[in-house]
Amino acid sequence: MRIALLADLHANREATEACLAALERERCTHHVFLGDLIGYGADPGWVVDTVRAQVERGAVAVLGNHDQAAIEAPSERMVPEARAAIAWTQGRLDEAQTAFLRALPLQVEEDDRLYVHANAWAPADWSYVSGRAAATRSLEATAQRLTFCGHEHRPALYYAQPGPAGHFEPVSGQPVPLRGSRRWLAIPGACGQPRDGDPAAACAVYDSDDGSLTFLRVPYDHERAAAKIVAAGLPGAFAQRLLTGG
Template identity: 50%
Template structure:
């Protein structure tokens, strides 16, 4: 089975449309959505409609921290510019949108793959995976051989051997990586809607469960149009600038 792994869409319609077209050209059997469908971007309603439609078709979707923060009862520590865009997003979404997002799970399991937004060891606390140690902590929290996380907007791959040796590397666009059965793996496909590694091209990944090969993809899109929509919506200018520079 071939999985298409999309994370951190962040209401960026232009990026999502480009990635969706690319993924369908590549061909896949199962769509996996790793959270953060809203906030930052100017098209939250369109994006949530897309997620709802794909879930109705059989996609797997988990909740991200920005999705969770839609609830007025949430206790997320977010910056002032995030609060502004989050408040704006709440006003755009319908009750149906909010109910759908609120009902999403924090984790999902598909065979030997664990799917979550932030991490596997404490998914409700929304901690980031910045290092090998944090990645290994997640891997040891589950018996799944493969853990797929969002949250971090940079594509990355971590692994641990049966002897506890840790490793990591930054993937190369379009190059298939064979995931050795002698190791356990944690992959972060990067962000569709807001990459932050200095490259404005959207990120996603494909995983073939039969060959155990993982391929990270970068997809150029009209980030200038997405940035312009953010400005027209009256959202903070820094949210538009991030898209221009992939930061």
């Protein structure tokens, strides 16, 4: 089975459409959405409806911190611009879309895989896996062999070993064999708001038959997505991030 992995769509229709098309070309038959469907971008309703339709066809989706903020209240840990985007988003989601977000689980286990937005040790605290120490803590918190998460907005691949987790620097389009003798944590990167200096959308494909993981970067019309953010009256910094990838 070829599994499509998407994280941090952040209401970016153009990036989501481009990634879904790329993953279809990769012959993916199962989709996993690793949280933060909304926030920052100008098309929250479209993205939620698109993911909901995928879930109705058997996809998996988990709750992200921006999704939670939209159905409850923004955390004080969120910067003011992010809270403003959540308030704007709340006024553009209908009852069915809000109900879908409210029903999302914090994490899902599927075979030997864990899907979670932030980390495995405290999914609801929204702490980042931003380096080897945090990756080690997350790997130690689950018995699953593979952990797939988002939240960090930068692609990364870690593996368990004595001491701090080992780290691979992902290269787009190059399959990495996830050897069965190791336990792994992978962050596919942000579909809707990359922050690693590359404006191309990020996603990944896991092949459960041969055990390989392929990170992808997908060019899309980020200028159009940025212009829609400005036109909506959302903070301009969110548009600038799409233009620069950071």
